[in-house]
Amino acid sequence: MEAALAILTEYAVELGALGGLVGVLTAVWAVITKAFSKPKPVALARETVEQIKPQVAKDGPSFTVPEFIRLRRELKADLEAELAQAEVGETQQLRARIAELESQIANPEASLKEAQKRIRDLEEILERAGNEIGGDRIAEARAALEQGDYSIADELFAEIEAREQMAVENSARAAFGRGEVAEAEVRWADAANHYARAASFSATYDHLYNASNFALKTGDFAAGLRFAQEMECKARAEGDKSNLSRALDRAATAFQNNGDYPAAEPLFREALALADELEGKESESCANGLNNLALLLKTTGRYEEAEPLYREALEITRKILGEAHPVYANGLNNLAGLLDATGRYEEAEPLYREALEIDRKTVGEVHPVYAIRLNNLANLLFATGRYEEAEPLYREALEIDRKTLGEAHPYYAIDLNNLAGLLEATGRYEEAEPLYREALEITRKTLGEAHPDYATRLNNLAKLLEATGRYEEAEPLLREALAVFEAALGADHPTTVAVAKNLEEFLAKRP
Missing domain, CATH: 1.25.40.10 (Tetratricopeptide repeat domain)
Known part of the structure; x- marks a missing residue:
C-alpha cells in the first residue's frame, strides 16, 4: 500500500526492561506483612489517659514581662560565658543567638507574645504524639520551653520524625512490592x-x-x-x-x-x-x-x-x-x-x-511484548502481499493490547493503525476509516501533535481519503503531516522524503 510507512513497523522494548519480578516476591511480602501487622495499642482506661495528658495553657507561658526579661538576660549571660570559651567555628552562631536575645529584651512585650505563640504551636505538635511520647516527657519539654530551652522539644521532634520516616519507608517498600506483583501479572x-x-x-x-x-x-x-x-x-x-x-x-x-x-x-x-x-x-x-x-x-x-x-x-x-x-x-x-x-x-x-x-514460551501469549512480535511479523507479511496471513496476527495483537494496556495507550493506537492499513489495502475503506481516526485521536492525546507518530496517522488517514475521492479533506492532512515530519525528523529522513513525494503526486493528479 502506497500509504504504508516504515516508521511504525517496530515497537522498541529495551533490553532488561521486560516483565517479571525485580526482586524476590517472598521478601517483598515479608516486608508488607511486617508493615501492616503491628499489634494494635491496648486502649487505656479513660481516667488513665486523663492523668498522663499534659495540661496546655491556651495562652502559652503564664509568666510576666519582667520575668520574661529576667529569663532572657540569664540566657544571654550563659551564652556570653560560652562565647568566651568557644571554638572559632562556634562563635558565629553564639553571637547570633545573643543578638536575638538583645532584640527580645529591647522589645519584651512583642517578643513575649511571639514566644507564647511559638510555644503553643510546639506544644500542640507534641500533644498529638502524647500517647507515644508520654506525659512526663511532654511536661518536661513544656517547662523547658517556658524557660527558653528548646533542646528537649527538639529531641522529641527528632524521635517523632524518625518514627514517621520509618512509616514512610515501610509505605514505599509496600508500594514497590505491589508494583512488582502488578508487573508480574502484566497489569x-x-x-x-x-x-x-x-x-x-x-x-x-x-x-x-x-x-x-x-x-x-x-x-x-x-x-x-x-x-x-x-x-x-x-x-x-x-x-x-x-x-x-x-x-x-x-x-x-x-x-x-x-x-x-x-x-x-x-x-x-x-x-x-x-x-x-x-x-x-x-x-x-x-x-x-x-x-x-x-x-x-x-x-x-x-x-x-x-x-x-x-x-x-x-x-x-x-x-x-x-x-x-x-x-x-x-x-x-x-x-x-x-x-x-x-x-x-x-x-x-x-x-x-x-x-x-x-x-x-517465555512471556506467554497474553503479554504486550508478544503483541509486538505479532504486529511486526504481520507488518512483514503485509509488505510482501500476504494479507490473509497478516490479518489474524494484527487482530490478535490488538486484542492482547486492549486487555493488557487499554484502549488509550499509544501501542493500541499502533495496532489500530496497522489493522486499518490492511483493511484499506484490501478495499475495505468503510472498516478502515474509523480505525484510522481512533488511532489519530489516541496519538494526539498521548503523544501530541508534534510527534512523528501523529504525522504518520495524519498521512495514513489522508491517503484513505484520497483513495475514496475526498481530496479537499485529504490535502490539509498531507500538508500537516509533512510539516511535522520535517520538524521532527528533518527534510532528508526517508519518511519525510516519502511523504513529500506522496504530496507531490497527490497535487499532480488531483482534479
Missing part, C-alpha cells in the same frame, strides 16, 4: 501507579527507575522523563556512575518516545560509554546501550550505522543469556526490524518468527 497501569507512589515516598534509584520505566510503558512519557531526570540529578550530584548510566538510558528513551531525537542521542552515547567503562564491552549493560542507540539511529534513518550495533548487541546477549531468553528475542526482533525497513524481507522473516516463538 502495567497498576504497576506504574504503585512504582510512582514508591518513588514519591522514597526517591531511591530503584524506585525512580521502575517509576520511569513503567511510565514509559504505559505511555506517560512526560512522567517517564521526569523520574529519569531526577535519577540523573541525584547520580551526578553524588558522582555515582552506575546509577548515572541507568538514568541517562531512561532519560534518552523518554526523549526518543517524545520524538525529541536530538536530545536523546548524546544521552544514549554517554550511557553506553559509562557502561563500557564500568562493566566492559561484553556486559549486558553494554548490549543494552548498543541496542538502544541502534534503535535511535534506525528511527532517524541511519540504517548503515544502526545495523552493526544491533548485531553486536545480539551477539553479546547470546553469549551472556543464551538463545532462549526474552532479551535475546528482543535483539532478534530489532535486527529483523532493520532488515525489514531496508527491504530484506527474506532475512527478516525467520528472525521475527524465532523471536515470536521464544516469547511465546
Whole structure:
C-alpha cells in the first residue's frame, strides 16, 4: 500500500526492561506483612489517659514581662560565658543567638507574645504524639520551653520524625512490592501507579527507575522523563556512575518516545560509554546501550550505522543469556526490524518468527511484548502481499493490547493503525476509516501533535481519503503531516522524503 510507512513497523522494548519480578516476591511480602501487622495499642482506661495528658495553657507561658526579661538576660549571660570559651567555628552562631536575645529584651512585650505563640504551636505538635511520647516527657519539654530551652522539644521532634520516616519507608517498600506483583501479572497501569507512589515516598534509584520505566510503558512519557531526570540529578550530584548510566538510558528513551531525537542521542552515547567503562564491552549493560542507540539511529534513518550495533548487541546477549531468553528475542526482533525497513524481507522473516516463538514460551501469549512480535511479523507479511496471513496476527495483537494496556495507550493506537492499513489495502475503506481516526485521536492525546507518530496517522488517514475521492479533506492532512515530519525528523529522513513525494503526486493528479 502506497500509504504504508516504515516508521511504525517496530515497537522498541529495551533490553532488561521486560516483565517479571525485580526482586524476590517472598521478601517483598515479608516486608508488607511486617508493615501492616503491628499489634494494635491496648486502649487505656479513660481516667488513665486523663492523668498522663499534659495540661496546655491556651495562652502559652503564664509568666510576666519582667520575668520574661529576667529569663532572657540569664540566657544571654550563659551564652556570653560560652562565647568566651568557644571554638572559632562556634562563635558565629553564639553571637547570633545573643543578638536575638538583645532584640527580645529591647522589645519584651512583642517578643513575649511571639514566644507564647511559638510555644503553643510546639506544644500542640507534641500533644498529638502524647500517647507515644508520654506525659512526663511532654511536661518536661513544656517547662523547658517556658524557660527558653528548646533542646528537649527538639529531641522529641527528632524521635517523632524518625518514627514517621520509618512509616514512610515501610509505605514505599509496600508500594514497590505491589508494583512488582502488578508487573508480574502484566497489569502495567497498576504497576506504574504503585512504582510512582514508591518513588514519591522514597526517591531511591530503584524506585525512580521502575517509576520511569513503567511510565514509559504505559505511555506517560512526560512522567517517564521526569523520574529519569531526577535519577540523573541525584547520580551526578553524588558522582555515582552506575546509577548515572541507568538514568541517562531512561532519560534518552523518554526523549526518543517524545520524538525529541536530538536530545536523546548524546544521552544514549554517554550511557553506553559509562557502561563500557564500568562493566566492559561484553556486559549486558553494554548490549543494552548498543541496542538502544541502534534503535535511535534506525528511527532517524541511519540504517548503515544502526545495523552493526544491533548485531553486536545480539551477539553479546547470546553469549551472556543464551538463545532462549526474552532479551535475546528482543535483539532478534530489532535486527529483523532493520532488515525489514531496508527491504530484506527474506532475512527478516525467520528472525521475527524465532523471536515470536521464544516469547511465546517465555512471556506467554497474553503479554504486550508478544503483541509486538505479532504486529511486526504481520507488518512483514503485509509488505510482501500476504494479507490473509497478516490479518489474524494484527487482530490478535490488538486484542492482547486492549486487555493488557487499554484502549488509550499509544501501542493500541499502533495496532489500530496497522489493522486499518490492511483493511484499506484490501478495499475495505468503510472498516478502515474509523480505525484510522481512533488511532489519530489516541496519538494526539498521548503523544501530541508534534510527534512523528501523529504525522504518520495524519498521512495514513489522508491517503484513505484520497483513495475514496475526498481530496479537499485529504490535502490539509498531507500538508500537516509533512510539516511535522520535517520538524521532527528533518527534510532528508526517508519518511519525510516519502511523504513529500506522496504530496507531490497527490497535487499532480488531483482534479
